[in-house]
Ligand SMILES: Nc1ncnc2c1ncn2[C@@H]1O[C@H](COP(=O)(O)OP(=O)(O)OP(=O)(O)O)[C@@H](O)[C@H]1O
C-alpha cells in the first residue's frame with residue numbers, strides 16, 4: 001500500500017505521518033496544474049513548499065483542506081489522507097476537515113469585526129466553548145500562542161482590521177489555532193510583511209512546531225531553511241525533489257533544485 | 267556629434283521645447299479647459315431646472331397647507347338642532363348629539379352676522395360663504411363639549427373654497443364677475459368680513475389628518491399617505507426577503523450555467539420593463555385569477571413588489587459581489603459551513619449596499635402611479651384606510667386625481683401633495699445615504 005515515489009524516499013518513519021498524498025493530479029479545466037504528486041506530511045514537523053511562481057504550490061496546499069472545491073473549474077484526482085482517512089471521500093465532511101486542517105492566507109484577512117470576535121468565531125460555530133468564560137479562555141490562549149496577546153490584550157474590542165499587517169497575520173494564525181486544528185497550512189504568510197514581522201511569524205512557527213503539523217509555502221529560501229524540517233521543491237506542477245531541508249539545501253540531488261536554490265534558475 | 271548609442275533614435279532625448287511639443291501642450295490645456303466649461307454649463311442647466319421645479323411647486327403648494335376660516339358667533343339652539351333636553355338625559359346622549367342636524371346653525375349665525383340681508387333668497391346665498399364641512403365641524407365641537415347646548419360661542423369655522431381662494435389671492439377680485447366666477451354680492455360679504463377682522467388664515471391641520479373630499483378646502487392628504495405606507499409595507503415585506511434570498515442564491519449557491527445565465531439576463535430585463543406592464547400583470551393575476559379586492563393596499567403592494575424585486579435582486583447581487591473573496595476564504599478556512607459563510611459574513615457585509623438598493627427601490631415604488639391605476643387604486647376614498655384591505659389610494663395617484671380636477675381650489679392641493687410626496691422621497695434617500703455612510707466598511 002505504502003508506495004513511496006523516488007521523491008519521498010527519504011521519509012522512512014510512518015509512525016508520525018499526519019497527511020499523505022498519493023499520485024495527486026489537479027486540473028483547472030484543461031490546464032494540468034499538479035502532476036502526479038505524492039508526499040507525506042509529518043505531524044511533528046514543518047514542511048516547506050518551494051518553487052518558482054506558478055508551479056502549483058498554492059494549488060497543492062489548497063487541496064490539503066479542499067479549499068479548491070470552491071473553484072468551479074478545478075478537478076482533483078489521486079488520493080489524499082488525513083490520519084488515514086480519505087479526505088476526498090464522499091463520507092468526508094468538508095466543514096469538519098477545514099476545522100481540522102486550518103489555513104492562513106498570503107494576505108492577512110481578518111474579519112471586519114473586533115479582535116475578540118475574530119478569534120471567538122471559529123470556536124463558537126463549532127461549539128468548542130460551553131460558556132463565555134471558556135470562550136474568553138480560548139481567545140486568550142490562542143492570542144498568547146500566536147504571540148499577539150501582549151499587544152492586543154487591552155483592546156480586544158477594537159476592529160481586527162485596525163491592526164498592522166504583521167499583527168493581522170498573527171491574528172489570522174490565532175484564529176486558525178482557536179479551533180484547535182491538527183494541521184495548519186500557510187500560504188506565503190510573510191509575503192506582505194516586513195523583516196521584523198516576518199521574524200516574529202517565524203519564531204511563532206518554531207513555537208507551534210510539534211503541536212501542529214505545519215505546511216508552509218514560501219518564496220524565501222532562507223525562511224524555508226530556517227523554519228522547516230522537510231522541503232518539497234515544485235516545478236511546473238511536478239514535485240521535483242522532497243526530503244529533509246538540510247539535504248535539499250546543502251546537497252540537492254536534482255540539477256533543477258540546485259539551480260533554483262542557488263538562484264541560478266530563470 | 268552623436269554618440270553611437272544615441273544614433274539609434276529611440277535613445278535620443280525627448281525635446282520638450284520643440285514647437286510641435288509646445289503646440290501639443292497648449293492644445294491639451296485648451297481641451298482641458300473646454301471640457302471643464304462644458305461640465306460647468308451642464309451643472310448650471312440642471313441646477314436651474316431643479317430650482318425652477320422647486321420654485322413653481324413651492325409657490326403653488328405652500329398655500330395648500332393653510333386654510334381660511336370665518337369667525338362666527340354660533341348659537342347651539344336645541345330647536346335648530348332638533349334635540350330636546352330629554353334626549354340629553356338619556357344614556358345615548360352622545361349618539362343623539364351626533365345625529366342632530368347641524369345644517370342650519372351655521373347659516374343662522376351668518377344671517378345674524380349680516381342683519382342687513384333680509385331677502386330669504388339672499389340669506390340662502392350667504393351660506394355659500396361657509397364650507398360644507400362646517401356642519402361636521404360644529405358637530406364635533408358640540409359632541410366634545412355638550413355643555414355648549416343652548417349657548418352661543420364665537421368659533422372659527424372653515425370657509426368655502428371661493429372665500430379661501432379669494433383670501434389667498436388666487437382669485438383676482440378685480441376681474442369681472444363672470445370671469446372670476448364669484449358674484450359681486452359674495453365679494454362684498456367677503457370684503458366686509460375681512461374688514462372686520464373676521465377672516466383668518468391658519469395652518470390646515472385637517473390636511474394631515476383626513477382623506478380626500480370633493481370640496482377642495484376639505485380635501486386632505488393623510489388618507490393617501492396611509493395608503494402609500496400600507497402599500498409600501500406590503501411591498502417591503504415581500505420584495506426584501508425574496509429579493510435578498512434570490513440574490514444570495516444566485517451569487518453564492520447557483521452553479522454558473524446556461525440556466526442561471528438565462529435567469530440573470532431576464533432579471534436585468536425585468537428591471538427595465540415599464541411599470542404599467544406590472545400593473546396589467548397585477549390586474550390579471552391578483553384581481554383576475556385570485557379574485558382579490560380592487561383598490562386594496564395589499565394588491566397594490568404585491569404589484570409594486572413584482573416591480574421592485576428585480577431592483578433589489580440586482581442591487582443585492584452587486585453588494586454581495588463586492589464582499590472580498592478573502593473574507594469568504596477566511597470563514598471557510600476555519601470550517602464555516604456555506605450557510606454560515608453567507609449569513610455570518612457575506613450578507614452582513616453586503617447589507618449596507620442591499621439596504622441602499624432596497625430603499626431606492628422603495629422610493630421608486632412610492633412614486634409609482636401607472637400600475638396602481640390598473641388595479642383600481644384611483645378610487646375616490648373619503649376614509650383614511652386602516653387595514654391592508656380597505657379601499658385606498660396612494661400619494662402619486664392622489665396628485666394625479668387632484669391635478670385632473672376642474673376646481674380651482676385643487677391646484678394648490680395638487681402642489682401641496684407633491685411637496686408631501688417629495689418630502690417622503692427625500693427622507694428615504696437621506697436614509698439610504700446615511701446607511702451607506704454609517705456602515706461603510708474598509709477591509
Ligand atoms: N482558479 C484557477 N483557475 C485556473 N487556473 C489556475 C487557477 N489557480 C491557479 N491556476 C493555475 O495553476 C497554476 C498553479 O498556480 P498556483 O497558484 O498554485 O501557483 P503558485 O505556485 O502558488 O504560484 P505563486 O508562487 O505565484 O503563488 C498556475 O499556472 C495558475 O495559472
Ligand SMILES: [Mg+2]
Pocket residue numbers: 057058059187
Ligand atoms: Mg501561490
